[in-house]
Amino acid sequence: xxxxxxxxxxxxxxxxxxxxxxxxxxxxxxxxxxxxxxxxxxxxxxxxxxxxxxxxxxxxxxxxxxxxxxxxxxxxxxxxxxxxxxxxxxxxxxxxxxxxxxxxxxxxxxxxxxxxxxxxxxxxxxxxxxxxxxxxxxxxxxxxxxxxxxxxxxxxxxxxxxxxxxxxxxxxxxxxxxxxxxxxxxxxxxxxxxxxxxxxxxxxxxxxxxxxxxxxxxxxxxxxxxxxxxxxxxxxxxxxx
Amino acid sequence: xxxxxxxxxxxxxxxxxxxxxxxxxxxxxxxxxxxxxxxxxxxxxxxxxxxxxxxxxxxxxxxxxxxxxxxxxxxxxxxxxxxxxxxxxxxxxxxxxxxxxxxxxxxxxxxxxxxxxxxxxxxxxxxxxxxxxxxxxxxxxxxxxxxxxxxxxxxxxxxxxxxxxxxxxxxxxxx
Numbered sequence: 001x002x003x004x005x006x007x008x009x010x011x012x013x014x015x016x017x018x019x020x021x022x023x024x025x026x027x028x029x030x031x032x033x034x035x036x037x038x039x040x041x042x043x044x045x046x047x048x049x050x051x052x053x054x055x056x057x058x059x060x061x062x063x064x065x066x067x068x069x070x071x072x073x074x075x076x077x078x079x080x081x082x083x084x085x086x087x088x089x090x091x092x093x094x095x096x097x098x099x100x101x102x103x104x105x106x107x108x109x110x111x112x113x114x115x116x117x118x119x120x121x122x123x124x125x126x127x128x129x130x131x132x133x134x135x136x137x138x139x140x141x142x143x144x145x146x147x148x149x150x151x152x153x154x155x156x157x158x159x160x161x162x163x164x165x166x167x168x169x170x171x172x173x174x175x176x177x178x179x180x181x182x183x184x185x186x187x188x189x190x191x192x193x194x195x196x197x198x199x200x201x202x203x204x205x206x207x208x209x210x211x212x213x214x215x216x217x218x219x220x221x222x223x224x225x226x227x228x229x230x231x232x233x234x235x236x237x238x239x240x241x
Numbered sequence: 242x243x244x245x246x247x248x249x250x251x252x253x254x255x256x257x258x259x260x261x262x263x264x265x266x267x268x269x270x271x272x273x274x275x276x277x278x279x280x281x282x283x284x285x286x287x288x289x290x291x292x293x294x295x296x297x298x299x300x301x302x303x304x305x306x307x308x309x310x311x312x313x314x315x316x317x318x319x320x321x322x323x324x325x326x327x328x329x330x331x332x333x334x335x336x337x338x339x340x341x342x343x344x345x346x347x348x349x350x351x352x353x354x355x356x357x358x359x360x361x362x363x364x365x366x367x368x369x370x371x372x373x374x375x376x377x378x379x380x381x382x383x384x385x386x387x388x389x390x391x392x393x394x395x396x397x398x399x400x401x402x403x404x405x406x407x408x409x410x411x412x413x414x415x416x
Contacts, residue, residue, distance in 0.1 A: 004414075005414045005415075008412070008413065008414040009396055009414050010392075012395070012396045012399045012400060012413070013393070013395040013396040013399075014370070014377060014392065014395065031412060035412040035413075038412070039399075042399075042403060042408060043371070045349060045352060046371055046402070047371050047372070048349055049352040049353050050268065050353075050356070050372040051268065052268060052271065052353065054267050054268065054277060054280070054281075197374075
């Protein structure tokens, strides 16, 4: 039987390890469940911190090999002046700022995807629902109730997301587990589709109630199916305020 | 004629592959070197070398580790060309401050600065795992370490990082 020290050491080496023994220990240990929650939250922030925006990622600055072959020789590249560096940093900040303002939706999608990476254990395919009490408790803060038509909810958690607690649900559908995030504080002007890091999904606007993110993991479900599921979930939601 | 068309298609595919991987490769080089300008040079050189050696990439699914290996070699070569005497972490953080602080949340900026303070042997496997999505076995292969050694480094990396970020570590295990 695994003890708490071994469990925590393993989790700190690889928080996404799906090992059965680890899961069994966590399920039976309150302190390790608490530890895991904090660690996964830290992990999600770490992932976002590492995805730093670098100037050359912007399309205009993206240089591919044939162009580089005509560029200045390497020795010159290493002798970049301070002014050039400062200018490029300034340009990067300006471009990043402009893109941030111009495309808030895509950064929202990126944050949703990053958040998924912190909760890999939620994607289990199962026919065991969460308890009604747990589900209500998670939905209550967002003033939401969910009708049975949405499907079997196998996971419900109140997650920290962009400074707010948001309901994070996993609903079992015919196409497999689908994650739903109720983003009351995040408005989008039009439906936003994304396909990033193995996650495929849509963020749809909800008039007066922010937006709803629905996404799947893996190649089996296409975006049209995700959109249909999003519409189905939206129809099952009742806003209580 | 057909050969030329095939060659062009192949080159276009390889170019698309480079473009799609470039942002993550650049991020990896940045966390490896902690220097944006050097990271850009290393990635450019990597792309050139990869372009010349594209025939040796037999499976596009293996492109990421293939590129990473070239980046690590190219980064090592930069040490041969330049003589780095000492590394002052505070100076590195100050130099890249506009980048590190360009986060919507203060704690992300703090975490980035803390990442700069992690020793290379802990920072690199952590970046490979968290940013690049490498498994323990893949990291072990890339860094020429045993799986157990990789896990130990990842554990120590997170342990140090959590302390540097001022996290509540009361439940963290001891060494």
